[in-house]
Amino acid sequence: MLLSVLQANASVMDVDANLRTIDDAARRAAQAGAGLLLTPELFPVGYAPLRLHAELDPGTLPAIRERLATIARTHRIGLVYSLPALAQAQSREQYDDAAQPPHADSAWHITATLLDAAGNEVLNYAKVHLFGPEEHKAFVGAEEPPAVVDFNGIRTSMLICYDVEFPEAVRAAATRGAELLLVPTALSAGFDNVPQVLIRARALESQLNVAYANHSGHEDVYNFLGGSVVAGPDGSLLAAAGEGAALLFAEVGTEAVKAAREEVPYLRERRPELYNEWDR
Amino acid sequence: MLLSVLQANASVMDVDANLRTIDDAARRAAQAGAGLLLTPELFPVGYAPLRLHAELDPGTLPAIRERLATIARTHRIGLVYSLPALAQAQSREQYDDAAQPPHADSAWHITATLLDAAGNEVLNYAKVHLFGPEEHKAFVGAEEPPAVVDFNGIRTSMLICYDVEFPEAVRAAATRGAELLLVPTALSAGFDNVPQVLIRARALESQLNVAYANHSGHEDVYNFLGGSVVAGPDGSLLAAAGEGAALLFAEVGTEAVKAAREEVPYLRERRPELYNEWDR
Numbered sequence: 001m002l003l004s005v006l007q008a009n010a011s012v013m014d015v016d017a018n019l020r021t022i023d024d025a026a027r028r029a030a031q032a033g034a035g036l037l038l039t040p041e042l043f044p045v046g047y048a049p050l051r052l053h054a055e056l057d058p059g060t061l062p063a064i065r066e067r068l069a070t071i072a073r074t075h076r077i078g079l080v081y082s083l084p085a086l087a088q089a090q091s092r093e094q095y096d097d098a099a100q101p102p103h104a105d106s107a108w109h110i111t112a113t114l115l116d117a118a119g120n121e122v123l124n125y126a127k128v129h130l131f132g133p134e135e136h137k138a139f140v141g142a143e144e145p146p147a148v149v150d151f152n153g154i155r156t157s158m159l160i161c162y163d164v165e166f167p168e169a170v171r172a173a174a175t176r177g178a179e180l181l182l183v184p185t186a187l188s189a190g191f192d193n194v195p196q197v198l199i200r201a202r203a204l205e206s207q208l209n210v211a212y213a214n215h216s217g218h219e220d221v222y223n224f225l226g227g228s229v230v231a232g233p234d235g236s237l238l239a240a241a242g243e244g245a246a247l248l249f250a251e252v253g254t255e256a257v258k259a260a261r262e263e264v265p266y267l268r269e270r271r272p273e274l275y276n277e278w279d280r
Numbered sequence: 281m282l283l284s285v286l287q288a289n290a291s292v293m294d295v296d297a298n299l300r301t302i303d304d305a306a307r308r309a310a311q312a313g314a315g316l317l318l319t320p321e322l323f324p325v326g327y328a329p330l331r332l333h334a335e336l337d338p339g340t341l342p343a344i345r346e347r348l349a350t351i352a353r354t355h356r357i358g359l360v361y362s363l364p365a366l367a368q369a370q371s372r373e374q375y376d377d378a379a380q381p382p383h384a385d386s387a388w389h390i391t392a393t394l395l396d397a398a399g400n401e402v403l404n405y406a407k408v409h410l411f412g413p414e415e416h417k418a419f420v421g422a423e424e425p426p427a428v429v430d431f432n433g434i435r436t437s438m439l440i441c442y443d444v445e446f447p448e449a450v451r452a453a454a455t456r457g458a459e460l461l462l463v464p465t466a467l468s469a470g471f472d473n474v475p476q477v478l479i480r481a482r483a484l485e486s487q488l489n490v491a492y493a494n495h496s497g498h499e500d501v502y503n504f505l506g507g508s509v510v511a512g513p514d515g516s517l518l519a520a521a522g523e524g525a526a527l528l529f530a531e532v533g534t535e536a537v538k539a540a541r542e543e544v545p546y547l548r549e550r551r552p553e554l555y556n557e558w559d560r
Contacts, residue, residue: 128551128554129549129551141551143551143554145554145558165485165544165546166485166546166550167447167448167451167485168447168448168451168550168551168552168555168558168559171447171448171555171559172555172558172559175559193480193484193514193515193516197477197480197481197484197515198481198484198485198515200473200477200481201477201478201480201481201482201485202481204473204477204478205445205446205447205478205481234473235473235477235478236473264445266445266446269409270446270448271408271409271421271423271448272559272560274408274423274425275448275451275452275559276556276559276560278425278448278452279448279451279452279455279552279555279556280552280556
């Protein structure tokens with residue numbers, strides 16, 4: 001499958017402008033033959049945790065999601081987008097008081113959604129590892145491991161931004177069968193080692209394809225790195241962006257995954273019973 | 281502390297030649313002001329699992345260890361060396377029949393030992409993750425997590441070769457307080473991504489110094505990569521060798537570790553209770 005990755009600058013709270021950017025990328029990606037377009041963290045509303053918490057009316061979210069489904073359907077392309085979503089009550093109750101945002105009744109997760117080319121939701125994920133004081137004020141971290149779904153013949157999973165910096169989160173996807181990991185992100189300038197070292201290591205140590213889609217330029221108080229990448233299951237870079245807007249393409253499949261897992265059986269030779277004992 | 285890392289070619293079963301190489305490196309490292317010399321996996325006897333299993337008389341090991349202690353004592357330098365060692369009976373019994381080598385009564389681990397500058401053993405480690413069919417025939421994997429000891433004011437731990445390719449093993453050292461991880465290895469040519477990507481990622485994701493000492497050239501049926509490295513807690517390369525013999529030097533300390541852990545609190549923001557639940 002040809003995968004496309006959007007790196008772009010979003011306008012905070014300007015949903016129309018951001019959906020135009022996604023629509024344009026989806027059209028170009030589909031024309032190039034891509035089966036899936038990955039977009040950055042919170043791109044449809046812009047990355048601005050405190051402003052989103054203060055200004056975003058959750059009542060507007062269903063319509064935004066419907067417009068994103070229309071983009072996928074119109075261009076006949078799979079789409080990963082990231083939005084805030086109301087946390088389930090059960091999940092909220094698991095949090096202690098210190099972790100609760102001011103209005104626990106409207107606690108939000110940061111989520112990612114995978115749509116198929118008909119616009120149907122086929123996978124959802126809620127971010128487990130929140131980054132920095134603003135995210136911790138505006139959102140609650142989720143507790144569910146990443147799920148895996150078959151997408152165009154490839155076992156596919158998702159994480160969001162800071163999650164992927166923790167090897168344990170990628171292991172959870174890999175041990176559930178993931179061959180392709182899609183990661184919307186919002187990574188600030190200065191953290192070049194995250195895409196250049198950590199993402200390649202995640203791909204290599206769990207032997208799967210990892211696509212990492214970042215913002216570029218300034219949004220709210222943030223200055224983003226760009227530097228989006230796709231890494232293959234041998235740790236090689238299949239595609240890499242500079243600091244400006246970009247639409248990356250990379251061929252991702254199951255053959256390279258199988259070959260890597262054949263050559264060095266990392267997943268088979270893990271010793272989870274020991275790790276669980278060691279990590280108490 | 282100035283750390284030195286020996287990359288060299290060993291002669292299989294020629295202990296005298298290999299100890300001369302270590303003695304020479306220890307002399308040069310001490311003269312340069314290094315507090316510690318790290319040497320490759322099984323270097324005193326050469327890397328050759330099947331030949332060691334067939335030819336090495338375990339009765340000779342105590343004298344080899346005493347000679348290594350004399351090297352440390354003579355040059356007043358800490359020393360990490362790696363040797364086979366008889367597995368404890370309890371550990372052997374934990375293995376099922378399939379994993380047992382032919383002579384279970386003399387089952388061996390691959391171990392690493394840290395000596396202080398007076399030649400005293402201050403830390404021992406036995407390899408948990410064995411690599412490839414030869415190691416599995418000649419040795420049994422251990423089950424204990426890496427321990428941590430204070431060495432010249434730096435919390436220090438050890439892993440061996442394939443162990444460090446598993447993020448879980450490095451986490452076990454980091455969560456026990458390690459600031460410096462010493463890794464004797466025997467990595468074949470062609471696996472450049474291990475030192476260049478995985479080792480840097482291990483240092484960055486657990487925010488500690490990682491030193492990785494490899495063989496160079498041919499030993500037995502193996503052709504080694506060289507490519508030894510020292511990586512800092514921000515994922516940067518502090519030192520890196522080419523393919524031939526080398527004595528690397530790098531300044532490692534606790535300040536950079538503290539700074540990295542302050543900037544991005546990976547270890548504090550891990551969620552081990554979830555990982556344990558996810559990894560069953």
